[in-house]
Amino acid sequence: MRGNAPILVTGVAGFIGHATAHRLLDRGETVVGVDIVNDYYDPALKQARLATFEGREGFSFHRMDVADAEAVAGLVRERGITRVVHLAAQAGVRYSIANPFAYERSNLAGHLAVMEACRHAPGFVHLVYASSSSVYGDKPMGGQGFREDEPAASPVSLYAATKRACELMSQSYAALYGFPQTGLRFFTVYGPWGRPDMAYFSFTDRIMAGQPIEVYGEGRMARDFTYIDDIVDGIIGALDRPPETGGHRILNIGGSHPVGLMEMIATLERALDREAVKIMKPMQPGDVTATYADVSRLHALTGYAPRVRLQEGLGRFADWYRGYFRV
Known part of the structure; x- marks a missing residue:
């Protein structure tokens, strides 16, 4: 399949981008990866993800800010790219409270730059x-x-507001310029090579160091945890089935099985074979009580059916964590 036009994957040094690019390479695609490799969390982990591409046929990497519209357009033009998986963004609900302008550039300007490159x-x-x-x-x-x-009209964090704004910008560009787009609403992705700012990862850091964990929302929150391999199944399934010309669609992509925060912690404790000391804290600004994906649309389109339950997924993460950090 390497005769096909390359696929651009933005955020390729990130958790989901790294996994998606490897899956595309596995099936014979040519992948052009882009990432700014910022310091939102330890860049060493991002560099380690990038190192896994060394020697992989069909992969090239460009260190680039997706908000640099001229650079993105030039890359798309020069490489003859006709498909894009745009995953680069400034992540983090709580981080957006203290660093709002990071979201303006990475999420809003970055999304606009990618759409402009695609439409030309x-x-x-x-x-x-x-x-x-x-x-x-x-x-x-x-x-x-x-x-x-x-309705998705009441975001409670700036991060959420920028993501909804991207959806609306895509809707307008699909109507104006007629190129097919799919927005995927991710639900709490986890697994090996994950993001250290996510609860399961930060809890593991503290549990393994013998430190207490802070449990927000008094432990009453629930999340639709979705294992990384299931997420990649959905991304590529959607990529392979574009909407009609001018079409723009929104699809949930999640585990469709919400789990309470205390149950997640208990499952993680079993995977690590250690008990956490818990400090209960109130809900943080920008957090939501629960998430729960109805994935019937994605299933009807692609046959998407998440397979990895939390016990198995956290077990795999714990094994990766011990190997990566040698603990």
Whole structure:
């Protein structure tokens, strides 16, 4: 398949981008990876992810800020790119409280730069981009998952607001310029090579160091934890099935099985074979009580069916953590 036009993966040094690029390479695609490799969390982990591409046929890397519209457009033009998986963004709900302008550049200007490059690319096929479950706001969980046709008009963090804004910008560009786009609302992705700012990872750091963990929301929160391999299944399934010309769609991508925070901690303790000392804390600004994905649309389109439950996924993460940090 390496005769096909290259696929651009932005955020390739990140958690999801790294896994997606490897899967695409595994099936014979040519991948052009882009990342700024910033210091939001330890750049050494990002460099270690990039090191896993060394010697892989069909992969090239460009250190680049996706908000640099001229550079992104030049790369898309020069490499003849017709498909893009846009995962680069400034992540983190709590970080957005203290660092709002980082989200303006990475999320808003970055998304606009990628769309501008795509709309000028000859024969462009499909832009798949990362949105977030946070766009639903602090919604009561109830007995059914969050559905894409529900209003997403009350974000409770700047991060969520920028992700919803990206969805609206994509809707306008699809209508104006007619190139197909798919926005994927990710639900709490976890697994090996994950992000250190995520709860399961930061809890592991502290548990392994013999330090107490801070449990926000008094432990009453729930999250739809989604294992990285299942996420990549959904990304590539969606990429391979673009909407009609001019189409823009939003799809949930999650585990469709929310788990309480205290249950997650208990599962992690078993995986690490250590007990955590817990300090209960109130809910933090920008956090939501629960997330729960209805994935019926993605399933109907691609056959998506998450397979890895939390016990197995955290077990795999714990094994990776011990090997990577040699503990």
